[in-house]
Amino acid sequence: MTDTAGVIGLGIMGGAFARLMVDGGVYVFGYDPSMDALEAARAAGVETMGSSAAVAEKADVIMVSLPSPAALIAVAEEIAASCASGCVVVEASTLTLADKQKAHDILAAAGHTLLDCPVSGTGQQAQTGDLAVFTSGDQKAVEKAIPVIEKFSRENKYCGEFGNGSRMKFVANHLVTIHNTAAAEAMVLGMKSGLDPHLIFDVISTSAATSRMFQVRGKMMADANYDDVGMSNRLYQKDLDIITSFASDVHCPVNLFAASVQPYRATIDQGLAEKDTAAVCAVLEDQGRVKR
Numbered sequence: 001m002t003d004t005a006g007v008i009g010l011g012i013m014g015g016a017f018a019r020l021m022v023d024g025g026v027y028v029f030g031y032d033p034s035m036d037a038l039e040a041a042r043a044a045g046v047e048t049m050g051s052s053a054a055v056a057e058k059a060d061v062i063m064v065s066l067p068s069p070a071a072l073i074a075v076a077e078e079i080a081a082s083c084a085s086g087c088v089v090v091e092a093s094t095l096t097l098a099d100k101q102k103a104h105d106i107l108a109a110a111g112h113t114l115l116d117c118p119v120s121g122t123g124q125q126a127q128t129g130d131l132a133v134f135t136s137g138d139q140k141a142v143e144k145a146i147p148v149i150e151k152f153s154r155e156n157k158y159c160g161e162f163g164n165g166s167r168m169k170f171v172a173n174h175l176v177t178i179h180n181t182a183a184a185e186a187m188v189l190g191m192k193s194g195l196d197p198h199l200i201f202d203v204i205s206t207s208a209a210t211s212r213m214f215q216v217r218g219k220m221m222a223d224a225n226y227d228d229v230g231m232s233n234r235l236y237q238k239d240l241d242i243i244t245s246f247a248s249d250v251h252c253p254v255n256l257f258a259a260s261v262q263p264y265r266a267t268i269d270q271g272l273a274e275k276d277t278a279a280v281c282a283v284l285e286d287q288g289r290v291k292r
Contacts, residue, residue: 003026003027004026004027004028004029004058004059005021005026005027005028005029005059005061005062005063005148006028006029006030006031006055006056006058006059006061006062006063007021007028007029007030007031007041007046007055007062007063007064007065008030008031008032008052008055008062008063008064008065008066008075009032009064009065009066009067009071009075009093010030010031010032010034010037010038010040010041010046011032011034011037011065011067012123012126012229012230012231013065013092013119013123013126014030014032014063014064014065014092015037015040015041015044016123016126016127016129016152017063017065017092017126017151017152018030018041018044018046018063019041019044019045019046020129020151020152021063021148021151021152022044022045022046023151024150024151024152026148026151027047028045028046028047028059029046029047029048029049029054029055029058029059030046030047030048030049030055031048031049031050031051031052031054031055051078052074052075052078052079052082053078053079053081053082053083053084056078056079056082056084056087056089057082057083057084059087060084060086060087060088061087061088061090061144061145061148062079062087062088062089062090063090063092063148064089064090064091064092064093065092065093066093067093067235068095068238069095069096069099072091072093072095072099072100072103073099073102073103073106075103076089076102076103076106076107076114077106079107079110079112080106080107080109080110080112081110084112085111085112086111086112086113087107087112087113088112088113088115088141088144088145089107089112089113089114089115090115090117090145090148090149091103091114091115091116091117091118092117092118092119092133093118094118094166094169094170094173094238094239094242095166095242096166096242096245096246097163097166097167097246100114100116100162100163100166101162101163104116104137104162113137113138113141114137114162115135115136115137115138115141115142115145115162115165116135116136116137116162116163116164116165116166117133117134117135117136117137117142117145117149117156117165118133118134118165118166118168118169119131119132119133119134119153119169120132120133120134120169120172120173120176122216122217122230122231123229123230123231124216124228124230125216125230126152126230129151129152129153129154130154131152131153131154132153132154132155132156132157132172133149133153133155133156133157134156134157134159134164134165134166134168134169134172135149135156135157135158135159135165136158136159136160136161136162136163136164136165136166136168137161137162137165138162139158142158167246170242170243170246173239173243174243174247174254174257176213177239177240177243177257177260177261177264178256178257178260179211179212179213179214180213180217180260180277180278180280181259181260181263181264181280181284182211182213182260183211183213183214183217183218183221183281184221184263184278184280184281184283184284185284186200186204186209186214187200187201187218187221187222187281188281188284188285188288188290191285191290191292192288192290197221197222197223197224197292198222198223200218200222201214201218201219201221201222204218205218216230217276217277217278220276220278220281221278221281224281224282224285224292226272226275226276226278226279226282227275227276228276229274229275229276230276230277231276231277232273232274232275232276232277233264233267233268233272233273233274233275233276233277233279233280234268234273234274236264236277237264237265237268240261240264240265243257244257244258244261263280263283263284264277264280266280266283267279267280267282267283270282270283270286
C-alpha cells in the first residue's frame, strides 16, 4: 500500500485524482500554478505545495495531468533538477509520443521513471472514479503505481512498452470522437422528425443502439446545456490534431473520424469553445435548422 503520493496539475482531471486518492486513504501532496485549483485541492484534503519540485521531494509516486507539452517538459525539468530521487512519474495526459518521450528522457537522465498512462473518460466520469487507465512503460514501476491508480479509476490495463498507453488512448479517442458526433446527429435526426429530445435520451440510452458517449453526454444534448464541462471544445482540438497526425504517421485512413471532426471545429467559430464537447449537438442543430 502506498501511504503518500503526489499530484501535479490539479485541474478537472488531476483535481479529481487527488480528491479520490485522499478519500481512499492516501496522503496527497499537490501542486498547480492556479490559486483556485490549489484552494479546491486544500478543501479536498490535499497538502498543497509551492512547486512541482516540492511535490517530488515528498512523494515517490506522482500523478501528472497537464494541459500542454510545454507544461510537461517544464515539470520534467523541474523534477530532474530537484533533490528528489527515484520518483515514478505517471503521465496521464493526451500528448504526442514525441513529447512524452522527451519528458521520459529528461527524467531518466536524473534517475526517475516516467510512465505513459493516459486515462479514458470525461471530466464528469473522473469525479466518480469512472475512468480506465492505459498503463505503459517499465512494468515494475507500473506495479508500484497501481495502488495509487486504483484509487481514482475503475480499471487499468497494462499495454506494454512506453508509448503504448498513448497509442491505445489515440484509438480510444478516435472512437469517442465518432460516438459523440453520432450521438449528436441521432439526437438532431430525432428532433427534426418531431421527437422530444428527453424522450430520445430515455429510450435510446438503454437500447441496443446506445453508446457510452450517448449515456454520458446525451442528457446534456437533450437539455441543450453544455456548461458542465468535462472536456472543453478548445482543449479537445489538441486531441483531434494528435489523432489526425498519428493516423497519418502510420498511414491509416480514418474517413469516419475525419467526417466526425468537422462539428468540433465548428464549435470554435460558433462561440462554443469553452463549452463541453457535447455542444457538437448545437452545431448540428444549427445546420439542421432545428427549432426546439
